[in-house]
Amino acid sequence: MKAVIFDLDGVITDTAEYHFLAWKHIAQQIDIPFDRRMNERLKGISREESLESLLISGGAETWYTNAEKQELMHQKNHYYQTLIRKLTPEDLLPGIGRLLCELKNEHIKIGLASSSRNAPEILKRLAIIDDFHAIVDPAALANGKPDPEIFLTAAALLDVSPADCAAIEDAEAGISAIKSAGMFAVGVGHEQSMIGADLIVRHTCDLTLELLKEEWERYRKKV
Numbered sequence: 001m002k003a004v005i006f007d008l009d010g011v012i013t014d015t016a017e018y019h020f021l022a023w024k025h026i027a028q029q030i031d032i033p034f035d036r037r038m039n040e041r042l043k044g045i046s047r048e049e050s051l052e053s054l055l056i057s058g059g060a061e062t063w064y065t066n067a068e069k070q071e072l073m074h075q076k077n078h079y080y081q082t083l084i085r086k087l088t089p090e091d092l093l094p095g096i097g098r099l100l101c102e103l104k105n106e107h108i109k110i111g112l113a114s115s116s117r118n119a120p121e122i123l124k125r126l127a128i129i130d131d132f133h134a135i136v137d138p139a140a141l142a143n144g145k146p147d148p149e150i151f152l153t154a155a156a157l158l159d160v161s162p163a164d165c166a167a168i169e170d171a172e173a174g175i176s177a178i179k180s181a182g183m184f185a186v187g188v189g190h191e192q193s194m195i196g197a198d199l200i201v202r203h204t205c206d207l208t209l210e211l212l213k214e215e216w217e218r219y220r221k222k223v
């Protein structure tokens with residue numbers, strides 16, 4: 001294992017909850033139902049795809065012009081940005097700070113593969129941006145998760161072969177992307193949402209370098 005590539009929202013910090021709150025705010029405004037179960041489908045996918053999915057689930061896919069959709073996304077992001085402004089280094093999810101230290105101590109490269117255009121701002125607020133050797137710009141990609149492009153780009157930026165990378169995700173689309181990239185997939189969350197992951201942990205505090213290495217060895221013997 002020469003590199004570990006992280007998803008951001010829901011893995012490094014609990015901004016998955018802020019995305020939910022921001023979409024809920026928009027859904028209430030346009031009077032369509034939206035709950036946590038529907039939100040699961042939005043995890044890991046872009047702002048544009050999230051809005052489409054939200055509108056389709058509410059039977060509202062033909063209600064808005066492209067300009068109005070842009071305005072809805074702008075409002076969602078504006079609301080979301082008011083929430084992330086409160087982030088401090090205290091908002092790292094449990095165990096993530098320790099894992100980053102362990103990786104640095106062992107000279108394992110660290111990458112970020114987040115679909116969020118707000119990612120650099122969040123890493124700065126968490127005071128961990130300097131720990132990352134590569135941060136993929138999602139705006140420069142042709143395809144979002146579950147396409148493997150974002151993870152393959154991270155590996156290329158880190159100058160590490162995909163087969164030598166582990167990647168950590170909390171979304172179904174992300175796990176599919178990692179597996180399509182030929183990497184060791186670590187899922188954080190419920191087993192039923194992490195289908196295909198090579199290692200599943202319930203909480204980020206369970207993510208230690210020792211566990212990753214152990215499971216990595218087991219996985220490498222199988223493939």
Ligand code: BG6
Nearest residue numbers: 009043044046047115116117118
């Ligand atoms: C992903 C989140 O990390 O980023 C998605 O899981 C979100 O919920 C996507 O839609 C895009 O984020 P942003 O900040 O660019 O709107």
Ligand code: MG
Nearest residue numbers: 007009010170
């Ligand atoms: Mg996520």
